[in-house]
Amino acid sequence: MDKVILHDKQFEPFIGVAELNAAIEKVAEKVATRYADSVPLFMGVLNGGYFFASELLKRLPITCEITFVKVASYHGTKSTGTVSQLIGLNERITGRHVVVVEDIVDTGNTIEHIVESLREKNPASIAIASLLLKPEVYRKKIPIDFVAMEIPNVFVVGSGLDHDGLGRNLPGIYRIVNN
Numbered sequence: 084m085d086k087v088i089l090h091d092k093q094f095e096p097f098i099g100v101a102e103l104n105a106a107i108e109k110v111a112e113k114v115a116t117r118y119a120d121s122v123p124l125f126m127g128v129l130n131g132g133y134f135f136a137s138e139l140l141k142r143l144p145i146t147c148e149i150t151f152v153k154v155a156s157y158h159g160t161k162s163t164g165t166v167s168q169l170i171g172l173n174e175r176i177t178g179r180h181v182v183v184v185e186d187i188v189d190t191g192n193t194i195e196h197i198v199e200s201l202r203e204k205n206p207a208s209i210a211i212a213s214l215l216l217k218p219e220v221y222r223k224k225i226p227i228d229f230v231a232m233e234i235p236n237v238f239v240v241g242s243g244l245d246h247d248g249l250g251r252n253l254p255g256i257y258r259i260v261n262n
């Protein structure tokens with residue numbers, strides 16, 4: 084793995100493919116154990132969540148469904164400020180065990196919006212699975228049930244994560260070089 088340049092920023096190798104795969108393997112075992120007796124609905128959050136959703140699901144020896152959603156942010160009224168809307172939620176959620184699959188949880192704002200939208204549809208349960216978590220920055224009470232790797236508060240790309248559209252296809256995880 085060499086340094087890469089995406090737009091105006093330089094990124095250096097941070098987590099290699101083997102290490103990342105081992106972490107995904109471990110978290111997949113936990114997910115499989117938890118849902119051994121049900122048919123969960125995995126909900127990948129686009130764009131970044133496609134990679135982890137794919138890597139996680141191919142390691143799950145359980146019967147399950149996968150769908151994808153996107154979070155669209157727009158400006159509401161003065162009182163509501165920025166509003167997030169979940170788009171692409173076509174599956175029936177009521178009574179289902181839903182597992183939201185994210186690339187990274189940072190402050191937790193995004194995941195909070197998603198969970199609030201899902202709760203309105205009365206699922207049997209909601210769990211969160213994230214490839215990466217920044218515990219130093221996470222501010223919410225919602226438990227992040229399944230985390231492949233915790234990382235410090237650095238900006239990273241690769242394995243689904245982008246810098247302004249670029250870098251999602253990089254294998255492993257790269258971190259920004261501050262200069």
Ligand code: 5GP
Nearest residue numbers: 187188189190191192193237238239244245
């Ligand atoms: P949160 O709402 O938890 O603060 O942030 C979640 C979203 O911010 C992620 O889904 C991702 O799009 C973006 N994000 C947060 N940290 C990083 C990072 O280190 N790298 C990249 N590429 N995106 C990040």
